[in-house]
Amino acid sequence: MRGLYLFPYVAPVIAVAFSWLILFDPFSGSANALLVQMGMTDSAINFFGERPLALIMVTVFEIWRYFPLSFLFILARMQSIDSDMYEAADMDGASPFQKFWYLSLPQLLGILSVLFLLRFIWTFNKFDDIFLLTGGNAGTRTLTVDVYEQAFAISNIGAGAAVAVIIFSCLLFFSFFFLKYVSREEGL
Amino acid sequence: MRLFRQGYVTAPVLGALWFVVISTTVAIVMSFATGAAFRPSVGLSLLWGVLAGVAVIHGRMIARGFGMMVGAIGYLGYGPMVSGEVGLLPAILGHGAVAGFGVLGLMVILDGVGRAALTRHVFEEAVIRFLTGFGYIFFTAIVLIPFYVMVMTSLKNQSELLQNPLDFSIDLSKGFGLLRSYQELFQDFNFGTYLVNSFAISVITVFVTLLFSVPGAYAVARLRFRGRAAFSRSILLIYMVPMIVLALPIYIAFSMTGLRNSILGIVLIYPVTTIPVALYMLQGYFRGLPSEVEEAGLMDGLSRLAVIWKITLPLALPALASVSLYVFMIAWNEFLLAFMLLDDPSKFTLTRGISSLNSSEIPRQHLMAGAVIATVPIMALFLGLERFMTKGLTAGSVKG
Numbered sequence: 399m400r401g402l403y404l405f406p407y408v409a410p411v412i413a414v415a416f417s418w419l420i421l422f423d424p425f426s427g428s429a430n431a432l433l434v435q436m437g438m439t440d441s442a443i444n445f446f447g448e449r450p451l452a453l454i455m456v457t458v459f460e461i462w463r464y465f466p467l468s469f470l471f472i473l474a475r476m477q478s479i480d481s482d483m484y485e486a487a488d489m490d491g492a493s494p495f496q497k498f499w500y501l502s503l504p505q506l507l508g509i510l511s512v513l514f515l516l517r518f519i520w521t522f523n524k525f526d527d528i529f530l531l532t533g534g535n536a537g538t539r540t541l542t543v544d545v546y547e548q549a550f551a552i553s554n555i556g557a558g559a560a561v562a563v564i565i566f567s568c569l570l571f572f573s574f575f576f577l578k579y580v581s582r583e584e585g586l
Numbered sequence: 587m588r589l590f591r592q593g594y595v596t597a598p599v600l601g602a603l604w605f606v607v608i609s610t611t612v613a614i615v616m617s618f619a620t621g622a623a624f625r626p627s628v629g630l631s632l633l634w635g636v637l638a639g640v641a642v643i644h645g646r647m648i649a650r651g652f653g654m655m656v657g658a659i660g661y662l663g664y665g666p667m668v669s670g671e672v673g674l675l676p677a678i679l680g681h682g683a684v685a686g687f688g689v690l691g692l693m694v695i696l697d698g699v700g701r702a703a704l705t706r707h708v709f710e711e712a713v714i715r716f717l718t719g720f721g722y723i724f725f726t727a728i729v730l731i732p733f734y735v736m737v738m739t740s741l742k743n744q745s746e747l748l749q750n751p752l753d754f755s756i757d758l759s760k761g762f763g764l765l766r767s768y769q770e771l772f773q774d775f776n777f778g779t780y781l782v783n784s785f786a787i788s789v790i791t792v793f794v795t796l797l798f799s800v801p802g803a804y805a806v807a808r809l810r811f812r813g814r815a816a817f818s819r820s821i822l823l824i825y826m827v828p829m830i831v832l833a834l835p836i837y838i839a840f841s842m843t844g845l846r847n848s849i850l851g852i853v854l855i856y857p858v859t860t861i862p863v864a865l866y867m868l869q870g871y872f873r874g875l876p877s878e879v880e881e882a883g884l885m886d887g888l889s890r891l892a893v894i895w896k897i898t899l900p901l902a903l904p905a906l907a908s909v910s911l912y913v914f915m916i917a918w919n920e921f922l923l924a925f926m927l928l929d930d931p932s933k934f935t936l937t938r939g940i941s942s943l944n945s946s947e948i949p950r951q952h953l954m955a956g957a958v959i960a961t962v963p964i965m966a967l968f969l970g971l972e973r974f975m976t977k978g979l980t981a982g983s984v985k986g
Contacts, residue, residue, distance in 0.1 A: 401968065410961060420735065426748050524828075562831045
């Protein structure tokens with residue numbers, strides 16, 4: 399059953415992005431119908447079309463799509479923690495929360511920081527998801543969407559390439575940190 | 587904290603929270619299943635949850651009796667979940683589910699919780715059981731709902747969808763008429779061709795990727811040469827470069843050489859995105875293999891290539907399987923390059939085909955049917971070979 403929780407990550411981005419668009423459609427989306435029925439809102443909400451909300455929804459989508467990956471990495475690390483330590487803690491009478499806080503969490507710090515850096519870099523560079531969900535409208539135009547908009551929508555290839563160069567220099571900057579930390583953590 | 591660790595405080599607090607969770611969940615499930623008006627009442631849920639918590643710590647019999655009472659009261663309209671004009675069967679089912687899951691779940695959560703002061707262990711275990719239950723419900727719901735909406739929308743028609751967006755019940759009497767969107771996609775929109783294109787492109791990409799990344803990964807993992815460390819790091823760096831940065835030069839170069847709008851061009855460019863991933867995953871695995879076996883092979887007079895072919899590759903089969911699967915998944919799901927480079931409908935991949943359905947003239951059950959067609963093969967492959975996949979994903983694959 400664990401495979402089920404990886405579905406958002408494995409499914410094609412275009413399929414899940416369009417499902418989200420239809421689920422949160424302002425006119426006939428199920429999410430709006432549900433919210434109205436539960437009395438949370440009176441009128442339909444335009445989830446992907448209003449200014450602060452669109453950015454929040456795109457972020458929620460990214461979280462939804464990539465939580466399985468972090469889930470898997472953390473799980474793999476958890477399973478590799480030595481069980482002797484927990485037995486010793488049981489003998490000393492540690493409570494479940496104490497075991498989590500003083501034993502599991504310190505062991506997970508390494509993978510958590512790697513995941514943080516990696517997901518930060520990858521999400522910073524994400525294009526497909528945002529392009530499909532909002533097309534960069536309603537305050538969600540990121541650098542990557544801007545490359546596309548400049549180069550193809552208004553056919554200014556030069557400006558598009560300039561934005562791409564900016565993305566690349568940001569990436570170089572981030573990967574400096576990444577290589578510095580990950581080399582230590584993963585022994586690369 | 588000590589105040590919380592009294593049976594009379596812990597049980598009602600957890601009970602109230604649990605009832606809110608259950609009544610919300612059941613209301614959403616029933617709404618999505620029947621389209622009827624179910625909604626949770628937070629105030630009443632809190633009230634009944636508090637009482638249920640007290641009932642559960644007074645013994646199993648009292649708790650069961652209380653559960654039946656909640657079900658009956660729910661049917662009368664004052665339970666944790668309120669239903670509007672719904673049929674008899676959905677109402678009984680819904681209120682029964684709220685009462686049943688609410689009370690039985692609470693009995694499991696509060697296992698060992700008595701009326702007096704609790705030890706720290708009993709208290710924390712009860713909280714952890716509550717959080718586990720909540721986590722299961724929450725994550726299952728957020729994962730399943732979009733896929734459920736995707737599949738169910740593809741089986742309906744436009745007027746049904748506009749009439750009640752919540753009604754996902756299926757009219758089974760229509761038989762094969764349910765699959766009309768799929769039939770139209772395959773007949774009128776060439777989805778059969780797209781499916782074949784996607785499949786062929788993905789398989790070729792897997793082979794090309796393995797052809798280059800196996801020797802490359804072996805070299806980085808085993809051979810000593812000048813600049814090995816720099817090479818190893820640059821793989822990681824290339825691996826992090828987003829496709830959109832490369833998309834412009836690729837577009838210009840392909841336009842000039844005439845590779846744009848051809849399957850050959852796509853097959854040439856997909857391995858560019860997958861080889862760094864495969865190299866990175868494979869070199870990690872090759873490093874973990876014992877080098878003594880290979881050295882023994884070299885001593886016995888095998889050449890380096892024969893060692894790779896006869897010793898390293900058989901040992902690395904599980905890794906090769908997971909890398910292939912992962913590369914297949916990337917190629918199958920790739921959207922940006924297909925979107926930019928392909929214009930001719932006879933050469934579309936599935937993802938490109940779906941994006942061409944996204945217009946106001948094409949009804950959205952077609953769009954969702956297309957999404958289902960693209961999702962089902964990769965899901966089936968993934969569930970069938972899950973063991974390799976999860977291993978491959980944690981073996982250093984972080985792309986996406």
